[in-house]
Amino acid sequence: MDAAFALEVLQKAPYVTVSMTRPDGTPYAVPLSLAAGDAGDGDIFYFHCAKEGEKLECIKHNPVVCLSAVSYCRPVVGPKGGDFTLEYKSAIAMGHAVLVEDEQEKVEALRAICNRFLPHHMGAFDDAVARSLQMTAVVRIRLTEKPRGKRKQYDSNGDEMKYGRI
Secondary structure (H helix, E strand, C coil), X not given: CCHHHHHHHHHHCCCEEEEEECCCCCEEEEEECCEECCCCCCCEEEEEEECCCHXXXXXXXXXXXXXXEEEEEEEEECCCCCCEXXXXXXXXXXXXXXXXXXXXXXXXXXXXXXXXXXXHHHHHHHHHHHHHHHHEXXXXXXECCCCEEEEECECCCCCXXXXXXC
């Protein structure tokens, strides 16, 4: 699927697995709650974490990350062949991660994260940020190439909807 499809998957997935490299060269992958940046161009995502820990050590060592997400997954019996399969929407993207140092960008990133996951509680946002900003790290991931997506889905006639068919 195209980059627009993949971005939609990344933006709708309940979490995105971010894969990194530890300083010893071994892989480290963790599911995180990401939110897209406000710029609207789809190439920036943010997550928050503690100010110390393995994620930040990995990023400091090697800022290259891989994002992987599934926004829809449903086991099905293939409508025409009877095969056991999954309908799904998935995406993968490569990016460059950096710790956000600018306080205004940190606040806006946290606002985007909160607005994505707790939009009905934004009235409490300013107080929460005032209490926790100094203990919270924010990481910006800028995509370094267009994301790629995959999909398997059937239409109402039981035909698989191949690339280009929505």
